[in-house]
Amino acid sequence: MTPVSENPLLEASFLQRLQRLQLLVRRPLPGQWKGEHRSPKRGYSVEFADFREYSPGDDLRYVDWKAYGRLDRLYLKQYVEEEDVYVLLLVDCSRSMRFGQPTKLLFALQVAAAIGHIALCRFHRVGAGLIADGKVIWMRPVRGKQSLIPLLRFLGSPPDARSTVLAESARQVANGWKHRGAVYLLTDLMDEHWQDALRTLLARRHELTLIHTLSPQELRPDLMGDLLLVDSETGETREVSLSASALSLYQRALQQLRDDASALCGHFGGNYLLADTSQPLETFVLREMRMRGVLA
Amino acid sequence: MRFLAAWNLLWFLPVGGAILALYILRLRRRRVEVPAVLLWTQVLQDFQANVPWQRLRKHWLLVLQLLAALLLVLAVAQPYTRAWMYSGEAHVLVLDGSASMLATDVSPSRFEQAKALAREYLQKMPPGDQAAIVLAGARPRVLCGLTVNRSELFRALKSARPAETGTNIAESLALAAAILTPFAAPTIEVFTDGGFAEPRDVDTGRARLQYHTVGSRAENAGIVAIDLREDQNAPGRFDLFAVIHHNSEREQRYTVELWRDNNLADAQEITVPPKSEAPVLFRQLIPTDHPEELRVRLDTRDALACDNTAYVVLHPVRPLKVLLVSKGNLFLETALSLDPRTSVEKRTSPPSAEESGRYDVVVYDNIEPASPPAGHAVLIGVIPQWLPVVPLQAVENSMVVDWHHTHPVMRYVDLASVRLSKATPVLPQAGTETLAEASEGAVMVSLQKPDKRWLLITFDVTTTDLPLRVAFPVMMLNALRWLTAPSESAERGLIPAGGLAVIPVPGEREKVTVRLPDGKTAEVSVQDGAAPFEDTLQTGFYRCPETGYLFAVNLAQREETELAVHSYTSQTGTGASAGLRKVLARREWWQWLAGILLAVLALEWMMYHRRW
Numbered sequence: 052m053t054p055v056s057e058n059p060l061l062e063a064s065f066l067q068r069l070q071r072l073q074l075l076v077r078r079p080l081p082g083q084w085k086g087e088h089r090s091p092k093r094g095y096s097v098e099f100a101d102f103r104e105y106s107p108g109d110d111l112r113y114v115d116w117k118a119y120g121r122l123d124r125l126y127l128k129q130y131v132e133e134e135d136v137y138v139l140l141l142v143d144c145s146r147s148m149r150f151g152q153p154t155k156l157l158f159a160l161q162v163a164a165a166i167g168h169i170a171l172c173r174f175h176r177v178g179a180g181l182i183a184d185g186k187v188i189w190m191r192p193v194r195g196k197q198s199l200i201p202l203l204r205f206l207g208s209p210p211d212a213r214s215t216v217l218a219e220s221a222r223q224v225a226n227g228w229k230h231r232g233a234v235y236l237l238t239d240l241m242d243e244h245w246q247d248a249l250r251t252l253l254a255r256r257h258e259l260t261l262i263h264t265l266s267p268q269e270l271r272p273d274l275m276g277d278l279l280l281v282d283s284e285t286g287e288t289r290e291v292s293l294s295a296s297a298l299s300l301y302q303r304a305l306q307q308l309r310d311d312a313s314a315l316c317g318h319f320g321g322n323y324l325l326a327d328t329s330q331p332l333e334t335f336v337l338r339e340m341r342m343r344g345v346l347a
Numbered sequence: 348m349r350f351l352a353a354w355n356l357l358w359f360l361p362v363g364g365a366i367l368a369l370y371i372l373r374l375r376r377r378r379v380e381v382p383a384v385l386l387w388t389q390v391l392q393d394f395q396a397n398v399p400w401q402r403l404r405k406h407w408l409l410v411l412q413l414l415a416a417l418l419l420v421l422a423v424a425q426p427y428t429r430a431w432m433y434s435g436e437a438h439v440l441v442l443d444g445s446a447s448m449l450a451t452d453v454s455p456s457r458f459e460q461a462k463a464l465a466r467e468y469l470q471k472m473p474p475g476d477q478a479a480i481v482l483a484g485a486r487p488r489v490l491c492g493l494t495v496n497r498s499e500l501f502r503a504l505k506s507a508r509p510a511e512t513g514t515n516i517a518e519s520l521a522l523a524a525a526i527l528t529p530f531a532a533p534t535i536e537v538f539t540d541g542g543f544a545e546p547r548d549v550d551t552g553r554a555r556l557q558y559h560t561v562g563s564r565a566e567n568a569g570i571v572a573i574d575l576r577e578d579q580n581a582p583g584r585f586d587l588f589a590v591i592h593h594n595s596e597r598e599q600r601y602t603v604e605l606w607r608d609n610n611l612a613d614a615q616e617i618t619v620p621p622k623s624e625a626p627v628l629f630r631q632l633i634p635t636d637h638p639e640e641l642r643v644r645l646d647t648r649d650a651l652a653c654d655n656t657a658y659v660v661l662h663p664v665r666p667l668k669v670l671l672v673s674k675g676n677l678f679l680e681t682a683l684s685l686d687p688r689t690s691v692e693k694r695t696s697p698p699s700a701e702e703s704g705r706y707d708v709v710v711y712d713n714i715e716p717a718s719p720p721a722g723h724a725v726l727i728g729v730i731p732q733w734l735p736v737v738p739l740q741a742v743e744n745s746m747v748v749d750w751h752h753t754h755p756v757m758r759y760v761d762l763a764s765v766r767l768s769k770a771t772p773v774l775p776q777a778g779t780e781t782l783a784e785a786s787e788g789a790v791m792v793s794l795q796k797p798d799k800r801w802l803l804i805t806f807d808v809t810t811t812d813l814p815l816r817v818a819f820p821v822m823m824l825n826a827l828r829w830l831t832a833p834s835e836s837a838e839r840g841l842i843p844a845g846g847l848a849v850i851p852v853p854g855e856r857e858k859v860t861v862r863l864p865d866g867k868t869a870e871v872s873v874q875d876g877a878a879p880f881e882d883t884l885q886t887g888f889y890r891c892p893e894t895g896y897l898f899a900v901n902l903a904q905r906e907e908t909e910l911a912v913h914s915y916t917s918q919t920g921t922g923a924s925a926g927l928r929k930v931l932a933r934r935e936w937w938q939w940l941a942g943i944l945l946a947v948l949a950l951e952w953m954m955y956h957r958r959w
Contacts, residue, residue: 147382155382241383269382279376282384289384289391290376294956297390304389 060164060203065333072169072337075347076136076233076258077320101129137192137232138170139257140179141224143217143264144209146284147241151266151328158328159237159264160206165336166235167202169346171195178228179205182238183212185219189227214284221248225255237262237326239269240312241284249315259321260345261312267329272301348936351425359420366412411951415944422940430934437493437530438478439523439554440465442507443539445484445514446844446907450540450650452565458509460561461538468536468559469500479526480504483519483539484884485512485845493526510884511653512845513904514539517546524551541913542906556918562910568593568601568647569654569908571624573901574841575632575641575661577828582687583664584631589643589657591617592624592908603627606642607661634663638897640888653886654908658899660888666690667831668705672697673712678814679727682823683710689827707831713807723800723830728807736773736803739788745770747790750783755829756793756802757782760818770806793829797851797877800830842900844886850878850896862890864900 061069105114105125118126140163148156163179170177171194178192179202190205217238224234234257242248252259275298280289291297313323324343326335340346350356381387442465448458465480472478480490480503491503520535527533534555540562572590577583593599598620605613619625632641639661647655667689671680674695683691692706697716703709709720713728730738747765751757762783772788775781782802783791794801813819842848852859852873859878860868864887871878883889883900890897902908 150382239382241385243385266382269386274379277376279378280384280387281378281380283380283382287384289387291387291391300390301386304386308386 060161060207061168065165066168066199068333068337069165069168070172072341072346073173074136074138074166074170074175074233075344102126103129136170136175137228137230138167138175138177139224139228139230139232139234140167140177140206141187141220141234141236141238142179142181142206142209143236143238144181144183144212145241146213147239148264150283151268153328155239155264155266155328156209158326158332159262160209161332162262162264162326162336163235163237164203164206165332167206168199171199171202176230176232177202178230180224180228181206181209182217182220183210184214185216187220187223187227192230217242217248218244218251221251225251228255231256233258233260235260235262237264239264240308246311246315249312249321253315253319253321259316259319260324261316261321262324262326263309263312264326264328267327270305270327272298274298348426348428351427351935353424355424356420358423359417362416362420363413366409366416408951408954411947411954415947415951418940418944418947422937422944425935425937426940427933427935436473436476437527437533438468438472438476439481439493439526439533439535440468440478440504441481441483441487441516441519441523441535441537441539442490442504443514443516443537443542444482444507444509444512445542446509446511446653446902446904447514447540447542447562447651447910448509449511449653450562450565450567450910452563452650452910453561456509457540457562458507461540461559462504462507464559464561465504465536465538466501469497469504472497479523480507481519481523481526482507483514483516483537484510485515485843486881487515487519487522489522489526510845511886511902512884513843513902513907514543516543517549520546520549520551520556524549524554527554528552530554540910541915542909542911544906545913545915551918558915558917560912560914562912564912565650565910566593566595567649567651567654567908567910568595568599568619568645569649569651570643570645570657570901570903571654571905571908572903573643573657573659575659578631581631584633585661587629587632587641587643587659589627590624591619591627591645592905593619594622594909594911595619596621602646604642604644604646605629606644607632608640609642632661634661636663638662638895640897640899650910651908654902656886657901657903658887659901660897660899664688667707667827668692669827670694670698670703670706670709671712672709672714672716674714676712676809678808678819679710679712679823682814682820683827685820686824686827708827720801721799725802725804725826725830727804730771730773730803730805734801734803735776735778735794736789736792737776738805739772739774741769741771742767742785742787743769745772745785745787745790747783748786750791751781754780754782754793756822756825758821758825760822760825761816762813762818765811765813765816765818767806768810770810773803773805797849797875798853802826802830842883842898843904844883844900844902846883846900848880848883848889848898848900850880850891850894850898852876852878852891852894856893859891859893862892864888 102115105127109127113128115126115128142159142163144156148154148159167177167179174194176192176194179190180187188210193201234252236252236259240263249261274293277292280291309325316323322343322345324339324345442461444458448461450457453460469478475495477493477495478500479493480500482488482490490507491500494500523535531553533553534557535551536557536559538559538561541558541560569592570589571592574588575585578586587605591601591603598618600616600618603615603617604611613629615627617625617627641659641661643657645655669683669689669691671683671691671693673679673693680691683689697714698709700718700721703720703722708723708725710725711727711729715729715731719733730736745767747762750762767785767790770785770790772785772790773792775789775792778794780793781789782793790805792803794803808814850859850871856873858870858872860870861880862868864885869882871880886900886902888897888899
């Protein structure tokens with residue numbers, strides 16, 4: 052574990068601004084304790100949900116006496132339960148994420164920390180996993196604002212990994228994280244089997260938000276001429292002769308990747324965001340994520 | 348296919364090797380680390396999907412470059428084939444490059460318009476026809492020999508420049524006819540203003556002669572004659588004589604200025620009658636102690652500028668020392684002493700070479716010199732064996748029948764009916780010039796060498812009535828002047844533009860330089876103590892800095908000043924009617940190879956930059 056930055060991941064002033072925000076989780080998710088998010092369970096909130104026939108032992112306070120007067124049968128009013136949400140922050144720590152200025156990894160960890168802080172402020176349960184070399188390094192779920200420090204400490208020291216192996220990591224997440232909840236995956240998708248990984252996570256009926264983290268060098272590569280490209284993770288090389296037409300082919304391939312990822316997430320009710328690391332963190336979190344319905 | 352320069356094919360080895368070396372160097376790729384090559388792999392797959400021979404792409408570039416090198420080397424080797432080609436006609440374009448073509452009555456000048464006409468003619472010439480270009484000036488000059496290469500012809504035409512000389516059209520046409528001798532139905536196209544007498548007696552052979560006339564009617568005035576002569580009444584002083592000619596139909600007044608060494612010395616107003624000429628005389632000019640440049644300038648602006656100024660050199664006058672070797676000849680002694688600047692010494696025996704070197708002229712009167720004189724000499728009544736003349740049988744009671752009227756010695760001399768009671772006529776050989784002849788042979792001969800001149804009078808003057816005539820002292824006076832001023836005509840500016848100037852060069856120089864009127868210099872080889880200089884195409888003063896020799900060149904030609912425009916009728920040649928005929932000719936292919944080379948280079952460039 053090596054600190055990703057000498058400075059704290061998030062500034063105190065920024066943390067303060069984040070306190071006013073909340074996570075937008077669309078689907079009802081089961082929680083453990085009473086919270087602010089709609090749960091699939093029936094409970095005792097003020098929001099009416101349904102009727103059901105009375106059965107002995109039910110609390111008579113919830114009998115709908117007006118219906119009894121009209122129908123001469125006992126019906127019980129049911130209300131929506133509101134619980135906390137299990138929030139999982141998954142950050143890809145592979146070598147490819149160490150590109151860019153700031154590095155994609157730092158940017159992803161800062162975004163993860165921001166989401167975690169918002170979730171803790173709303174009394175959700177927040178867990179984290181750092182994906183490295185096909186393994187996941189876990190942080191057990193924590194709750195409450197006081198848990199921010201351990202969370203930041205965990206995110207501040209990512210492993211010095213080489214490759215991603217995203218599909219294998221996703222399988223470990225699916226097996227190791229039993230709570231259905233909101234999963235935030237921050238990765239550059241530089242893995243041949245990224246679709247398998249996403250399908251594995253989505254099959255668990257998590258509400259998946261994919262934050263596709265890319266540096267400007269990947270979004271708008273400034274390369275031309277005869278080059279020998281070296282893969283930072285595998286050391287694999289490719290001889291290319293780059294020209295305007297080759298770059299346009301690259302842009303087309305990149306756009307195809309984004310479209311596929313977005314379509315896959317959308318199909319399973321997930322969310323897709325592109326994070327350009329050249330933009331300021333505040334702009335991305337406070338503006339982009341709110342505009343894309345991840346935060347409110 | 349054969350090659351004109353086959354050894355140039357060897358150049359392919361170094362050139363091809365260099366390309367291969369450069370190609371290998373160019374393949375060193377820059378190493379760039381990227382987060383992942385995943386997306387780039389897809390790009391390469393797309394490349395390969397689009398172009399099946401993508402792998403060969405770089406090899407294609409190499410192949411194209413080697414092909415370009417091969418084409419270049421082949422072109423340099425000048426491949427050719429022999430093929431039967433249709434040859435319609437051969438043309439010689441004769442471009443009048445005389446002074447009148449400098450006239451600006453048409454824009455920009457007659458010469459430029461003639462060039463434009465010639466260019467148009469070449470453009471319309473049928474393919475396969477050959478053409479040559481001759482520039483007609485004082486001496487005709489071939490600017491471009493017969494060729495089918497149009498660009499070569501256009502280049503020659505572009506480089507053509509007119510000279511401030513007259514036109515020797517007859518010689519130019521003869522040259523053109525000579526060029527066209529092998530052809531059956533050639534044509535000679537003359538681009539001119541027609542400012543010359545129609546050359547009717549020139550035989551152009553089979554060639555058809557056609558004139559293309561340029562120019563219009565333009566008023567012009569110019570100096571058509573100039574001369575500088577010693578005033579007979581004031582020895583040591585000179586009269587400058589010039590003739591102003593104009594072609595205007597109205598009487599015109601002109602100011603004629605005399606400039607001495609760039610200082611205005613005199614000016615005269617003269618009136619020239621319509622289409623006529625008028626003389627102007629600047630009298631009694633006193634020479635200074637150095638050769639002086641005299642310019643006579645006609646103050647007018649007209650179509651031709653180069654005839655408005657005439658040039659002449661005024662040399663300082665120096666006393667003459669004459670040695671008369673004679674047993675007594677009163678007539679001769681008197682005639683030689685007439686000029687007060689001449690001091691005459693007498694003796695009865697021939698001088699030694701050292702003694703004769705102290706005199707400007709040695710006159711041998713019936714006394715034969717022991718050896719050929721080292722300096723200027725007059726030989727009277729003796730015919731030494733070393734002279735290049737063949738003595739004929741002596742005659743009695745003969746008579747002078749003809750003499751060289753224009754020779755400086757014979758100026759103002761009338762030898763009509765001079766009786767010779769006793770004379771030995773001679774047969775002049777090469778290098779001599781006959782000045783007077785009797786019916787039996789030459790009786791007066793001049794001989795000119797670069798450093799000396801001799802005058803031979805084959806009869807004893809006392810046995811004739813010549814000494815009793817006015818002609819005798821005049822002739823002797825002329826003879827002294829001619830002998831002591833070897834290049835008198837040149838010094839007085841009587842060299843016509845385009846004529847030959849002989850520059851005397853004392854010492855052992857091999858080359859001398861001549862500074863032209865426009866400031867440029869030319870180098871001339873020295874032969875036998877003289878440098879023949881032919882490049883007198885500009886009017887003005889020419890100076891030889893090494894020897895200080897100065898001479899003047901003038902246009903002074905009425906035909907050029909007249910600026911007449913004549914349209915002469917075409918003449919049909921005696922050749923067969925124009926028609927195509929087959930000839931076995933050499934066809935060169937390097938132009939095609941050069942074109943393909945350009946296309947290959949363009950393709951290579953596109954492949955390299957577009958990354959197909």
